Amino acid sequence: MSGSEVVIVGGGVTGLSAGWWLARSGVKVTVIDKGIVGWEASGRNGGGASHYQSPLFDEEHRLWPQMDELLGYPTEHQRERIIIAMTERQWEQYRFVAARHHRLGHPVDLLDSKQVQEAVPLAGEKSFGGVHYRFGGHANPQRTVQAYAWALQDLGGTIVQHCAVTGFDTAGGKVTGVRTANETHGCDSLVIAAGPQTDRLTAQLGVEIPLAAARAEMIITEPAPMMKIGGVDGHKLYGRQTMRGNLAYGGGPHEWVDIEEGGPVARPSTPLMRNLASRLAELLPKAAHLNVIRSWAGVIENTPDGRPIIDRLPGSDNVVVATMSGVGFGLSPASGHAIRDLVIDGVCSFADIGILGLSRFADLPADWRQERGWLPIT
Ligand SMILES: Cc1cc2nc3c(=O)[nH]c(=O)nc-3n(C[C@H](O)[C@H](O)[C@H](O)COP(=O)(O)OP(=O)(O)OC[C@H]3O[C@@H](n4cnc5c(N)ncnc54)[C@H](O)[C@@H]3O)c2cc1C
Incomplete structure (x- = not known):
């Protein structure tokens, strides 16, 4: 079994940014993706970065103009x-x-x-x-994904591609291992940032999240x-x-x-x-x-209210979950920072992210997708 202090499931902009922020703090990070990093929404989006309605906006706005310098690679931010x-x-x-x-x-x-x-x-x-x-702006999604990935590797982080996470080992209320077809990665903390597949992974830890x-x-x-x-x-x-x-x-x-x-x-x-x-x-x-x-x-x-979820997963002491509800590219410099803070300090240092918590869905009816008509055409 290989080991890392933090394993991140999902190599989109959210997982990569979180990995980069953690690696900057000296943490040993492994990002695992079932495909190629950035191959899903993170490399295919409009590149917009102006999410003024988010509690993460001030940090997004502060960071983007510095990202090329901080990462050491171009994002083409304008x-x-x-x-x-x-x-x-x-x-x-x-x-x-x-x-x-x-x-x-x-x-x-x-x-x-x-x-x-x-x-x-x-x-x-x-x-x-x-x-x-x-204010705000835009950047090149492919360049940005690549920049996060290279910057993470420059800091000693590991990226494992073409390796789907299939389950978790738990002990004493914590996730201790992340299972893939090839091996189990041991971890002290886990971040699940698997885009629209985040709910499938959290369900394995007993938490249904509405996506x-x-x-x-x-x-x-x-x-x-x-x-x-x-x-x-x-x-x-x-x-x-x-x-x-x-x-x-x-x-x-x-x-x-x-x-x-x-x-x-x-x-x-x-x-x-x-x-x-x-x-x-x-x-x-x-x-x-x-x-x-x-x-x-x-x-x-x-998500039902269009806002991201960035929170500690109830029932597991060492798991952070992040799924971004359509605004994840622009927010990525700030979401990664928030995830780093939740993993290391347990609380976000630069913004009140209470409204991004899972508890807001406590009273959501089970048939919320049907109610809204958010159902695939069969
Ligand atoms: C057409 C389009 C336009 C958009 N325009 C904008 C925009 O202008 N501005 C903006 O801010 N946002 C925009 N978005 C939304 C934005 O792209 C997403 O919010 C953001 O990319 C989410 O990033 P993520 O890393 O959280 O998830 P993703 O990019 O979905 O990455 C999740 C990763 O997890 C991996 N994964 C999933 N399951 C597993 C598993 N079991 N094991 C291992 N890996 C797994 C996947 O392979 C994937 O690489 C747009 C999206 C689209 C599709």
């Missing part, structure tokens, strides 16, 4: 975002949100249609206006001329301009799915790809002539 209103109703909603940001002290500017065109050269004349967030999985798609176009601010959202789309100029965009409708044994199957579909492409052409009409060169899908973990 600051700021612009949201364009394509209907009068959206314009009303965005002004309401902007007023709330003002009250919270987040720097935002309202833009009229002409200012939108100046700030976003690919936008057209038809917008109702926009909001310029002078529903949804498939989402992204498209990417040929390169467009570079814009000063590449994080442009709106028209129910989220996305970013890559460093090469390509427009990488995703958006609803998301489709509820079952996760098969072995992991999510996430193939893009032609109808949704067409729908995304036509909305992108309306949002950024001066890019409407660009061909879509690739598309992909990913599976998002969703």
